[in-house]
Amino acid sequence: MEFNKENMRKIKELIVFVALVVVAIWNYQVVLEVLGYILGIIFPFIVGGAIAFVLNVPLSFIQKKLFSPKVTEKHKALKKLARPLSLVLLLLLVIGALAVIILVVIPQVGDSLVQLGVSIKKFVPKVVAWGEDLFKNNQDLLNLFNEIEFDWAGIVDKGMATFNQGLNAVVSSTFWVAQKVISGITTFFIAFVFAIYILIQKEKLGIQVQKLFYAFLNKRHADRMMEIASLTYKAFSNFLTGQCLEAVILGSMFFIAMSIFKFPYALLVALVITVTAMIPIFGAFIGCALGAFLILMVNPMQAVGFIVMFLVLQQIEGNLIYPHVVGNSVGLPSIWVLVAVTVGGSLMGIVGMLIFIPLTSVIYTLLKVNVNKRLEKKEIKM
Numbered sequence: 001m002e003f004n005k006e007n008m009r010k011i012k013e014l015i016v017f018v019a020l021v022v023v024a025i026w027n028y029q030v031v032l033e034v035l036g037y038i039l040g041i042i043f044p045f046i047v048g049g050a051i052a053f054v055l056n057v058p059l060s061f062i063q064k065k066l067f068s069p070k071v072t073e074k075h076k077a078l079k080k081l082a083r084p085l086s087l088v089l090l091l092l093l094v095i096g097a098l099a100v101i102i103l104v105v106i107p108q109v110g111d112s113l114v115q116l117g118v119s120i121k122k123f124v125p126k127v128v129a130w131g132e133d134l135f136k137n138n139q140d141l142l143n144l145f146n147e148i149e150f151d152w153a154g155i156v157d158k159g160m161a162t163f164n165q166g167l168n169a170v171v172s173s174t175f176w177v178a179q180k181v182i183s184g185i186t187t188f189f190i191a192f193v194f195a196i197y198i199l200i201q202k203e204k205l206g207i208q209v210q211k212l213f214y215a216f217l218n219k220r221h222a223d224r225m226m227e228i229a230s231l232t233y234k235a236f237s238n239f240l241t242g243q244c245l246e247a248v249i250l251g252s253m254f255f256i257a258m259s260i261f262k263f264p265y266a267l268l269v270a271l272v273i274t275v276t277a278m279i280p281i282f283g284a285f286i287g288c289a290l291g292a293f294l295i296l297m298v299n300p301m302q303a304v305g306f307i308v309m310f311l312v313l314q315q316i317e318g319n320l321i322y323p324h325v326v327g328n329s330v331g332l333p334s335i336w337v338l339v340a341v342t343v344g345g346s347l348m349g350i351v352g353m354l355i356f357i358p359l360t361s362v363i364y365t366l367l368k369v370n371v372n373k374r375l376e377k378k379e380i381k382m
Helices: 005-026 028-066 076-134 139-147 152-172 174-200 202-216 219-260 266-276 283-296 300-325 334-377
Strands: none
Touching: 005 028, 028 076, 028 174, 028 219, 076 174, 174 202, 202 219, 219 266, 219 283, 219 300, 219 334, 266 283, 283 300
């Protein structure tokens, strides 16, 4: 190794980097506090970026369908207004969906929860009677069953007492609560405005990011970074679109089928399955277990019928709908989907399950391309 100016500069940079790493490890608490402070400052912009990413999928679809290049080429004014009009239409659709949820869905779910409370009161004595009949020849177990009592009035009183204690604690710390609420509203407002700016000027921001890459990196590395960014966006976008659409279709199928066969809690169970179906692999089965338990308290035979219906609809969804709606949108084999869900769930819960599948897809694709190039250089065919 020659000790010319270039190599000496690299050695100095390496020494400074190692020194900074050692100092950071030695004072890790200070480093964590600084990182936490910085994260608190940029958190609204991180949330805004996430909102913009989610809204960009339907926004692009609306703009593509309503303001295609064939239409905007004839009208230059319409070309400038295409993005704002698409964004306004998207916001109106979101507000409309929220209005339907607040005015229609929530009241029906509330009625279902009230009916559920009544069903629980009726279900418990049936379980006790069933246990007495089942264990009538075992006196010890029978005595244990007879000792089980559900004092609903006492449970309600304890619940109200707990609620009052919590309410008193909240009232005693009104300033703290008000501060948190105002902070949350402010954070969401800043994030939402930031997301709107991103969506309106996304092409311009994309060009600026490209300029940064090509200004501070050599062309080969900049090309690689842009390739990875494009691959990451496609993976996350395809996964988000497919998974949401598949969950809505599955929930709608359950609502229609349960309404036709007059199963109880049709809307409530359909909503539960729609939400849990967002969790890949395991989500629908979690929804099935919750739905079967709710129906079990009303009619055990209907609970069995619900499980049979679930298995039938799951087969239809898995063999016909899922391949066409989601398909190979993330380009990841099933075994690695399972690994991604397991690892992501262990590290970050449900959010980790959703993030790790497209993230694993990106890593898998990059590794696959790299491996194939290395095999071609070595002239190995496999």
